[in-house]
Amino acid sequence: MPVPNTPRLPRTLAREEVYARLRDWIVGGVLPPGEVLRDHDIAAQLGVSRTPVREALRRLEDEGLVETALNRWTRVAPLDLGRAAELYGLVEVLEVLALEQAAPRLTGNFLERLEQANADLARALGERDAARALSADDAFHAVWVEAAGNRTLAEVLGPLKVKLRRVELAYFGHEVRGERSLGEHTAMVDALRAGRWDRAAALLRQNWRGSLERLVAQQGAGADP
Template sequence: MPTPLPHGIHKRSLLRNDVYESIRDAIIDGTFAAGERLRDPELEAWLGVSRTPIREALLRLERAGLIVSQPGRATMVASLDPAATKDARQVVAAMHELATRLAVPVLTEEHLANMVTANAKFSAALETDDVDAALAADDQFHAEMVAACANAMIPLVLDQSMPVLRRMEYQRFSSDQARHSVTAHAQIIKLASLGDTEAASLATRDNWLSLDTQIQN
């Protein structure tokens, strides 16, 4: 579809990461469709920034598997690749399982309360078919474990692996399949509050691996 309006939605002082996130999110939610060509001048007009941060963002998106570049020819949105998505799902599941193993012994009441709040927001967003809000609440839920685990490498790996998986998450959260995650989140909270590190870690892993159903479909 055409580049979104309004143009110039970002100021010149926009951080490079914000440019990356804007283009990434437009790919994830389907604003930029698979196979669509991304043109620098149109992206500049849309984002209101110069070509340099856009080119840097496109390089990151290529490494993340969301775009493909043909030197001297075109930059296009990558097609959904089931194999790449499955690989990303396995890595993300492993990272969140590790984060939970490290986090559960040091979780505070505040962490648990934040997870309960995030899951309530997640459930409410699904009820109103607000996919963006559901994704944000899901991120908030899992971010508590990642923050508590205090392993600086985990968010770096997740940042690299999540974009390609997020396209599939967007589809899942648009369907009834996502309701399963509300129950899964509640179970993770319960196990974590009991201090059951092993069970909470496996429940977290299974929550992410359950995305495999959507990939197969």
């Protein structure tokens, strides 16, 4: 299994670091769909024992990023566009719920953070920097999830959005997209400043549905990751 060269991990950080690295490699496509994962190879590459690797693989299996056939193989789960479409719908509903819970508190510093994230997105789009654009978009959406103060909601949303990032990176690579999101974000901030919570929620729904439409259009164009 080809994996990037990486320094050995401190033992105290092994469990979380092994999980985070494997997840990032799967989401980013370094480990593509169908790639067989051998715990002893991964352990040797990362300089850890097989125990944290096995724990990480079980955790990733629970999250749907890895699949296992008992005593046969463990591999990166294939991409399923039908499941991806379901994920977009779930994330939309949960983010709208978070926005509704957070709306009365989205003032002052929270609004400033939204504006800063959107400014970062605009700069990244202008510079054709896909990685920064993705980070800025994530930062924008994270503001109302944090402001909602609902830990269970945040814990449920986190893995779902990781799966969506994997799908988008697989089908769109590192191509910079997001001009439409930029305008929707600006309109959302304006709505929140004006206390128009329903308008902000409608724009958020539009934002997520536009992402799904983009995926469907890409699939129709014959994408084959």
